[in-house]
Amino acid sequence: AGGFALLEKREIVPNMHFFKIRAPQVAKFALPGQFVILMAKETSERSPFTLVDWDASEGWISLVIEEVGRSSRELASLKAGDCIAHVSGPLGLPLPIENKGTVLLGGGCYGIGAIFPLARALRQAGNRVICAIEASSSYLLYRQEELRTVCDELLLATKDGSEGVQGGVQELLAQAVAREPINQFIAIGCTFMMRMVTEISRSLNIPTLVALNPIMVDGTGMCGACRVSVGEKTQFACVDGPIFDGHSVDWDELASRRSAYARQEVQALSQSVD
């Protein structure tokens, strides 16, 4: 059978779903840091999701999908064996994989899944890789076992202190820096977390990359929905990103464009793209 069959689907922690999808063409060309745009049905909104893993020879990709709005709820209602109407990708520029020395990857929310392929590729390139993941409580942490296979050290933080350090990625970064030099920091998670950790890494003088998650519609640089300002330049996250220098991102603009107004604007755009 053709199509984008859902090979595996489970709720890994509340509201966070692991999807394994048959998508041979995406798997064949995927590189670390890239994403796909999914449409659960022909009439669904387009939603971007970072690739968590893939296998070109078996022809599948995997994603972690957080249930936050209508389109992710639609996806979450699918069951293994169902088909997804559209999977476009791989999209975006991959992370340049170089040996930087020691790299710390910070992940929160869906970012815990999204840092996996970056960690794997950076470690293969000879870096010492530290993964630092955060959640509100221990039962919301996931994929620790998978992450341990691709990093030298896994650090955990919870807001309530139920596992690891009390706090988040920012505390883990500060602790790591007190112990050893960090040559590159990469953060993936909600905008609030990325903004906060970026401020800390700036004060510590650590080169920082973030994977931005603005609203996206076409994913091809045509619609303008994912416009962000980075170092005074207008960039489209879908084609110029999603990975950018965290210290140059205009976080205020990003936060305001993710507001309810932007969502309505994008729904209208979405209809005109169809």
Ligand code: FES
């Ligand atoms: Fe990037 Fe449309 S989603 S320009």
